[in-house]
Amino acid sequence: MRKRLVFTVAVLISLSTSISTARAATQTVAAEGLKVSFTYHGTSPLSPNPHLQIAQDGRVVYDQPIESAWCGKQCLPNVIAGARTVIHIVHLQPSGPPSVVLDLYSGGAHCCMIEQVYSFKTNSTTIERTEYNFGDPGVRLVKLGAGGSFDMLTADDVFAYAFTDYAASGLPIEILSFASGRFHDVTRSFPSLIAKDAVQWMSAFRDQASTNYQDSVGVVAAWAADEDMLGHSAAVASFLANQAKAGHLNSALSPVTSSGEKFVVALQKFLHQHGYLKP
Numbered sequence: 620m621r622k623r624l625v626f627t628v629a630v631l632i633s634l635s636t637s638i639s640t641a642r643a644a645t646q647t648v649a650a651e652g653l654k655v656s657f658t659y660h661g662t663s664p665l666s667p668n669p670h671l672q673i674a675q676d677g678r679v680v681y682d683q684p685i686e687s688a689w690c691g692k693q694c695l696p697n698v699i700a701g702a703r704t705v706i707h708i709v710h711l712q713p714s715g716p717p718s719v720v721l722d723l724y725s726g727g728a729h730c731c732m733i734e735q736v737y738s739f740k741t742n743s744t745t746i747e748r749t750e751y752n753f754g755d756p757g758v759r760l761v762k763l764g765a766g767g768s769f770d771m772l773t774a775d776d777v778f779a780y781a782f783t784d785y786a787a788s789g790l791p792i793e794i795l796s797f798a799s800g801r802f803h804d805v806t807r808s809f810p811s812l813i814a815k816d817a818v819q820w821m822s823a824f825r826d827q828a829s830t831n832y833q834d835s836v837g838v839v840a841a842w843a844a845d846e847d848m849l850g851h852s853a854a855v856a857s858f859l860a861n862q863a864k865a866g867h868l869n870s871a872l873s874p875v876t877s878s879g880e881k882f883v884v885a886l887q888k889f890l891h892q893h894g895y896l897k898p
Contacts, residue, residue: 646696650708651717652676657685657706659696666695673719673737673746681737681746689733689752690725697722697732697757711736711797713766718797720760732757734771736797751802755779756790763794763809770805771795775844777893782836782882783870789823789841791848791895792816807848817845832867836882839868843886847895859883 647656652675659669669692673681687694696705705722719737735750754776763770774790781788792813794806806813820842827835839862846855862868863879870882890896 646704646706648704648706648708653708653717653719655706655708655719657696657721659685667693669694669696671719671721671737675744680744685721685723685735687723687725687733687735687750689731690723694733695724695726697724707760709760709769710767711738711769713768715739715741730754734758738797738800740800747800749797749800749802751795755785758795763812764796768796771797771802775893778837778840778844781889782840782886783834783872787834787837787871789820789838791820791841791844810849813845813848817842817849820845827867832869834869834871836868836870836886840886840889844890844895847890847897852896856887859886 643658643660645656645658647654649655654674654677656672657669658671659666669685671681671683671685672679684692685694686692698705707720707722708717709720711718711720716739718739721735721737723733723735725731725733732753732755733750734753735748737746737748739745740747751771753771753773756774756776758771758773760769761772762768763772771794773793773795775793776790778790779785779788792806793804794809794812795802796805797803820838823838824835824842827833827838839859843855843859846852859868860883863883866879868879868882887896891898
């Protein structure tokens with residue numbers, strides 16, 4: 620799900636150097652009375668001492684080094700998805716001031732895409748920083764609900780490696796909103812998107828027939844999660860039972876799921892544990 624970030628705010632972008640150089644580089648974005656500058660160094664594998672400055676109506680209200688729980692003071696700008704800029708000035712709520720969203724990358728093959736949100740506290744010029752680790756799937760900023768605000772479209776990274784290797788793992792859709800200084804899972808508010816995602820995973824599972832379902836549990840787990848969110852748990856349980864009897868539920872990591880029946884039990888427990896399957 621690594622796709623180009625989508626945002627519609629008119630911005631002024633300044634890129635002084637590329638990430639491949641060792642010199643300091645600065646990205647600057649301006650919109651809605653805010654001017655945001657992100658400075659980093661293009662050294663590998665991490666960018667030492669990145670810095671963020673936010674000015675409101677010409678007055679600096681935030682000027683601090685970048686820190687994260689996942690990459691400390693050496694976070695890379697997340698340019699993996701090919702975005703021209705890693706700074707976004709967007710409305711994450713229908714009303715109120717815009718927030719600054721910063722795309723960061725911790726480094727590593729499968730981790731981690733981190734979003735930091737810099738938001739104004741209510742009736743204040745004080746900036747509050749909140750961050751979320753989206754893991755390998757990354758995130759897109761998209762307008763999904765009413766009011767023109769942005770949500771964060773991603774996939775649930777907890778499914779990676781849960782039943783098979785990463786390449787064969789399916790990650791069900793996940794949608795987060797941001798309000799009152801917190802990220803909120805609002806996936807169930809968008810059933811049409813969940814249904815579309817479920818169709819894709821079922822198509823991938825059906826394609827496994829060409830290889831006699833040699834490694835099918837990852838994609839069917841993602842399908843089951845989507846369908847459970849849609850309230851189709853009884854149909855999911857029936858389908859999984861039939862597929863287990865047919866010998867269609869297999870994993871490359873055979874000790875994890877030595878039989879289809881054992882996989883179904885493990886999957887149902889997993890889905891319940893992570894809030895997909897309601898008691």
